[in-house]
Amino acid sequence: MPPEVCMAAILETVSATAPSLKVTDATIGAYLEYIAAMVSSMVEDLYFDDFEWKYVAVCPYLAPFLPEADAVSVCTALQARCFKESMPKDAAEDEDEEGEDLCNCEFSLGYGAKILLNNTRLHLKRGKRYGICGYNGCGKSTLMRAIANGQVDNFPPPDVLKTVYVEHDIQSAHEEMSLVDYVCAVTPDRTREDIMKCLNEFGFVEDADAPACIHAKVTGLSGGWKMKLSLARAMLQNADILLLDEPTNHLDVANVAWLENFLTSQTRVTSCIITHDSGFLDRVVTHIIHYEDNRKLKNYKGNLSAFVKRVPRAKSYYELTDENLSFSFPEPGLLDGIKSKGKAIIKMDNCTFTYPGKDKPTVRNISLQASLSSRVAVIGPNGAGKSTLIKMFCGETKPQAGTIWRHQNMRIAYVAQHAFHHLEKHLDETPNEYIQWRYSSGEDREANEQDTKKLTKEEEEEMQKVHVIRGEDGTVQKLVVEALRSRRKSKRSYEYEVKWLNKSEEHNTWLSREKLEEMGWSKMVQRLDQQEALRLGLAARPLTTKFVEKQLGDMGLEAEFATHSRIRGLSGGQKVKVVIAGAMWNNPHILVMDEPTNYLDRDSLGALAGAIRKYGGGVVLISHNREFTDALCPERWVVDNGLLVREGEVAADEKIDMDANQAPDEVTDSLGNVIKVKKEKKLTAREQKKLEKKKAERRKAGLPSDSDEDW
Numbered sequence: 001m002p003p004e005v006c007m008a009a010i011l012e013t014v015s016a017t018a019p020s021l022k023v024t025d026a027t028i029g030a031y032l033e034y035i036a037a038m039v040s041s042m043v044e045d046l047y048f049d050d051f052e053w054k055y056v057a058v059c060p061y062l063a064p065f066l067p068e069a070d071a072v073s074v075c076t077a078l079q080a081r082c083f084k085e086s087m088p089k090d091a092a093e094d095e096d097e098e099g100e101d102l103c104n105c106e107f108s109l110g111y112g113a114k115i116l117l118n119n120t121r122l123h124l125k126r127g128k129r130y131g132i133c134g135y136n137g138c139g140k141s142t143l144m145r146a147i148a149n150g151q152v153d154n155f156p157p158p159d160v161l162k163t164v165y166v167e168h169d170i171q172s173a174h175e176e177m178s179l180v181d182y183v184c185a186v187t188p189d190r191t192r193e194d195i196m197k198c199l200n201e202f203g204f205v206e207d208a209d210a211p212a213c214i215h216a217k218v219t220g221l222s223g224g225w226k227m228k229l230s231l232a233r234a235m236l237q238n239a240d241i242l243l244l245d246e247p248t249n250h251l252d253v254a255n256v257a258w259l260e261n262f263l264t265s266q267t268r269v270t271s272c273i274i275t276h277d278s279g280f281l282d283r284v285v286t287h288i289i290h291y292e293d294n295r296k297l298k299n300y301k302g303n304l305s306a307f308v309k310r311v312p313r314a315k316s317y318y319e320l321t322d323e324n325l326s327f328s329f330p331e332p333g334l335l336d337g338i339k340s341k342g343k344a345i346i347k348m349d350n351c352t353f354t355y356p357g358k359d360k361p362t363v364r365n366i367s368l369q370a371s372l373s374s375r376v377a378v379i380g381p382n383g384a385g386k387s388t389l390i391k392m393f394c395g396e397t398k399p400q401a402g403t404i405w406r407h408q409n410m411r412i413a414y415v416a417q418h419a420f421h422h423l424e425k426h427l428d429e430t431p432n433e434y435i436q437w438r439y440s441s442g443e444d445r446e447a448n449e450q451d452t453k454k455l456t457k458e459e460e461e462e463m464q465k466v467h468v469i470r471g472e473d474g475t476v477q478k479l480v481v482e483a484l485r486s487r488r489k490s491k492r493s494y495e496y497e498v499k500w501l502n503k504s505e506e507h508n509t510w511l512s513r514e515k516l517e518e519m520g521w522s523k524m525v526q527r528l529d530q531q532e533a534l535r536l537g538l539a540a541r542p543l544t545t546k547f548v549e550k551q552l553g554d555m556g557l558e559a560e561f562a563t564h565s566r567i568r569g570l571s572g573g574q575k576v577k578v579v580i581a582g583a584m585w586n587n588p589h590i591l592v593m594d595e596p597t598n599y600l601d602r603d604s605l606g607a608l609a610g611a612i613r614k615y616g617g618g619v620v621l622i623s624h625n626r627e628f629t630d631a632l633c634p635e636r637w638v639v640d641n642g643l644l645v646r647e648g649e650v651a652a653d654e655k656i657d658m659d660a661n662q663a664p665d666e667v668t669d670s671l672g673n674v675i676k677v678k679k680e681k682k683l684t685a686r687e688q689k690k691l692e693k694k695k696a697e698r699r700k701a702g703l704p705s706d707s708d709e710d711w
Contacts, residue, residue: 001043001086007036009085013078018070021062031061043082053079084119099125102161102240102270105154111142111569118295122152124241129263129271131281131304133317134291135601137561137571140274144243147272164239166230166247179204179229182218187236195236202232203258209360211383220355224251224382231262242271246572248280249598252381252624260284276601277625278304278317290314316602325603327611328554332372332589334656335409336489341373341654345410345589345618346393351402353392362388363642366402370590373654374618377629380639386622387594389639390414393620394592408494408529413583415576415593422446422579427568431557431578432548434567435585439543443531444586462520469509479503481521484528496525506699548585555581556607572599580608590618597625 010032014021022028038057042048054075062071084106103124109117116139124130132140146152148165155161177185183195196214204214204225212225221229227247234242242263248256260283263271272289275281281288281304288300288307300307308314338345352364363385370376370393378386391397392404394414406412416422426434438445466478480501485508487496495510516525545563552562555577561570567578576599584591591612597605605628612619612632623629629636636647 001040001082003033003036003040006040006043006082007033009081010036010039010078013074013081017074017077018066021065021070028065031065035061039078039082043086046086048079048083050079099127102126103156105152105156107153107155109139109143109146109152111139115295116142117291117297120296122155122289122297123299124270124272126240126270127267128287129273129285130287130289130299131285132272132274132289132291133281133304133307133314135603137574138291139571140291141245141572144245144272144274147241148243161240162238163241163243164234164237165243165245166227166234167245177218179214179216179218179221183229183233183236186233190236198232198236199229202228204228204232222250222383222387224255227251227259228255231259239269242266242269244271244273244275246275246598247273248275248277248624250382250595250624253626255382256280256624276597276599276605278602279627281317316606318602325556325607327556327604327607329584329591329611329615329617330551330554330587331615332411332587332617335407335589338372338407339656341616341656342371342650344369344371345407346370346412347405348393348399349403349405351392351399351404353388353397353399355388361642363392363639363644366392366399366644368393368637368644368646370618370620372589372616372618372656374590374620374635374650375612375633376618376620376635376637377633378620378622378637378639379624379626379629384639385642386639389637389644390592390594390620390622407589409532410590411530411586411588413586413588413591415579415583415591415596422582423567423575428566430563430565431552431561431567431570431581432545432563434578435548435551435582436543436545438582439585443527447530459520459523463524465520467519471509481516481519484516484521484524487528487532494529496528506702508699551585552578552581555584556604557581573601573604576600577604588617590620591615592620594622595624596621597623597628 011023014023014032023032035058042052042057054072058075058078059068059071062074066074101123103122106119106121107117108115108119132143134140143152144165147155147163150158179199180192180195183199184190184192187195199214204212206214208215211222212228218226218229227250231242247259251259256277260280263273263284271284273281273285283303285303286301288302288304290298290300290307290311292298300310304317308317335345347369349367351366352361354361366389378390380386388397392399394412395404395406396414423434426437429437464480466480468476469479470476481498482501482503483499485497485499485505487494488510489495490512493513495512496516497508498511498516499505499508513525516522549559549562553559557574557577561574567575570578576596580593580596596608600608609628609632619632621629621633634649638645638647
């Protein structure tokens with residue numbers, strides 16, 4: 001910037017900021033020329049240090065003529081102007097393109113202390129469709145939220161340009177409202193007749209049995225229909241610009257095709273789209289707005305294919321490899337009686353589930369099984385019952401008819417469709433703190449909060465009943481169970497040590513699983529099973545900051561975000577990584593993920609695929625991303641109209657290497673202390689009998705019966 005240009009900038013700045021200064025005075029003019037020469041040299045070197053500008057280049061030479069506050073104001077305004085004008089401007093490809101300009105502004109964007117975009121330019125035209133591309137965490141969603149909240153400098157105000165942020169996760173405050181009441185609440189200027197007509201156009205109907213009944217509550221909609229509801233709301237608000245963040249999340253093939261037709265038919269509405277669905281970008285967008293390495297946005301005319309031809313390094317948007325990034329899942333431990341990966345560890349037989357208040361079952365007569373070698377894709381249209389099926393599979397809900405059998409020691413990790421619900425209560429914690437909270441009690445606290453794990457009033461009353469118990473010596477007593485202390489392996493199942501009410505520990509007895517279930521203690525039996533399963537899964541790792549940070553690092557989350565950043569500030573893709581890392585902490589035998597591809601960029605998708613291929617446990621995926629599931633899952637569970645059809649090939653069976661999966665004899669904690677791992681010793685029948693006799697003698701002597709000396 002030449003000195004004469006700097007001088008002109010100084011005169012304009014002084015005129016606007018400190019008009020009392022007589023710039024025509026010869027002495028003042030000489031001082032200003034000297035300031036212009038110094039500023040010109042600093043701008044030429046792109047040197048914008050606040051201290052140097054304020055205390056070396058500008059303020060000392062204005063001090064004789066202006067109060068300190070005015071001199072600082074002139075300096076600040078001059079520095080900002082010079083910084084803006086000195087930054088190189090990118091030539092816009094669409095500068096000469098025909099069409100009405102909606103926005104052509106320059107701005108910078110940050111989040112906390114991090115600069116996301118620096119003095120960049122955003123140019124949008126009416127009726128165009130822009131795909132916003134960049135790696136996870138670069139600030140794509142932050143940019144959209146900033147536009148929607150009016151926080152982008154020089155962006156047209158809402159009374160000039162109407163922008164609507166289309167979200168698929170509707171706020172929990174509106175979840176219990178009916179569809180019409182919800183849309184009325186967010187579009188108060190529209191009549192109910194207009195709203196009903198618009199909802200009908202978007203596929204909502206009067207039929208109470210339909211998956212999208214117009215009189216239903218918001219909470220009853222599937223993820224795909226919630227997206228349609230948000231789009232209907234946006235159109236009723238007469239939006240000029242639709243801001244769509246991952247619009248294909250939760251949408252089946254038919255609804256994705258519907259969304260493509262809808263967006264391409266809007267000739268007067270501009271769309272800004274963030275999605276990791278490369279096919280969707282190819283079929284819909286007219287321009288790509290790309291986050292460049294220099295913290296700039298750059299417009300490229302054409303769809304994603306045209307963009308990749310011009311920028312070959314962007315070919316990762318089409319590939320599903322883990323060359324650039326890799327994830328690592330912990331290996332599951334051994335299960336009693338399971339010597340091959342193809343043997344079933346969970347079975348469902350003729351299961352039916354109906355939601356409260358509905359007459360028609362959501363899913364019915366479901367029969368399936370899964371093993372350590374399972375690689376299953378659950379597919380079907382929106383509202384067919386996929387998520388309901390998986391909730392039964394994982395134990396979050398209980399079928400009204402049919403049976404579910406699970407191996408007593410198996411552990412299931414479940415990542416829900418709306419994955420962020422795992423984190424809603426922990427937004428002001430770091431990911432490390434969240435995982436430590438979740439497992440600090442020795443149990444998975446999130447699993448214990450499930451409705452199926454909580455005791456009903458009737459179950460509590462059943463557990464307090466008096467039972468007639470025959471002792472080993474033949475005596476009969478009327479007793480009430482107080483608690484379950486431990487368990488041991490019997491020939492075919494497990495027996496549980498029972499503490500009786502108003503009896504000392506020496507009177508504890510062992511009862512079979514079947515007997516306790518008859519007595520109404522099935523949930524507490526399952527809880528003890530889960531505690532034992534979790535204890536076995538966590539034997540190799542202490543729950544410390546160091547080890548949790550490593551687990552998050554294995555899922556592609558750097559220490560900066562894992563231990564030093566609040567969950568609230570993470571991007572969608574980073575939050576998904578936190579949820580998966582938390583679910584995998586207990587070394588599960590089966591990993592269940594409902595729409596895991598939502599929010600993950602192509603590199604993360606490739607890394608997730610690589611981790612699944614190497615994982616030693618079973619995997620069940622619900623996803624509309626056929627590219628992802630076809631590459632990983634030879635078996636398919638097709639759900640339609642509440643019924644299940646199994647297709648494809650069951651994964652090949654193979655023997656389990658019993659030695660390779662053994663827990664280590666020693667582990668090291670975060671302070672470097674070596675801890676010996678206590679392992680259950682397999683006893684012969686003779687040794688078992690001898691142990692029982694020894695325990696009885698210890699109880700009779702008033703000593704604890706579970707001492708290490710017994711072994």
